[in-house]
Amino acid sequence: MIYIEIFWAFFLANLLGYGGGPSTIPLIQNEVVNRYEWMSLQEFGDLLAIANALPGPIATKMGGFIGYELGGVLGAFIALVATIVPSAIAVIILFKFASAFKNALQVKWMTLSVQPVIAILLAVLAYQFFLSSYQDSGLLHLLILTAVSFLALEKFKIHPALVIVGSLFYGAVFLSGVVI
Numbered sequence: 001m002i003y004i005e006i007f008w009a010f011f012l013a014n015l016l017g018y019g020g021g022p023s024t025i026p027l028i029q030n031e032v033v034n035r036y037e038w039m040s041l042q043e044f045g046d047l048l049a050i051a052n053a054l055p056g057p058i059a060t061k062m063g064g065f066i067g068y069e070l071g072g073v074l075g076a077f078i079a080l081v082a083t084i085v086p087s088a089i090a091v092i093i094l095f096k097f098a099s100a101f102k103n104a105l106q107v108k109w110m111t112l113s114v115q116p117v118i119a120i121l122l123a124v125l126a127y128q129f130f131l132s133s134y135q136d137s138g139l140l141h142l143l144i145l146t147a148v149s150f151l152a153l154e155k156f157k158i159h160p161a162l163v164i165v166g167s168l169f170y171g172a173v174f175l176s177g178v179v180i
Contacts, residue, residue, distance in 0.1 A: 002071050003078050005036060010063045010082035018114050021058040026121035028062055038070060042136060045129050049168065053161040059083050137175050145170060 009031035017024030025048065032038050039047070051061040060083050067079025101107050133142050145167055152158040152166070 006067050006070055006075050007078050007082040010079045014059055014083050015086040023118040024059045026125045041128055041132050049164050053164045
């Protein structure tokens, strides 16, 4: 039964996740954290941070890890297939129509209409992570990590993967069970 649930969770998230990785993250989070309760929001956030630091598509990295944790190698394979199949089917079916309709006004409007929905889903996810971080690490650490990360990314143009690794190191050193 777990293999069917793994397939269905990742298939739905990637079928409905129009727009690539950022749009599928809240959908995967809903399936994994809220619906099936396979991991907590904090565990999902940690996995998301690590997956962002690694190269490649984020949905496949998350699917492979979660599938492996739940069902071993077969679970990872099923999660990866469920992640890839929706896009593969869409490409195969819609490929011949893509060039004919790529400049159509309806397609452009549809794409523009989806963008606010994706932005709201990501904002809700960020808010949930903010609340979780505040509860788990305290206001002081949250402010330090936020300010240093913002400066590193915006002022010094440090690569996001290095900021994530630095934040993980900070957490390992300063947040090992102590909340200020």
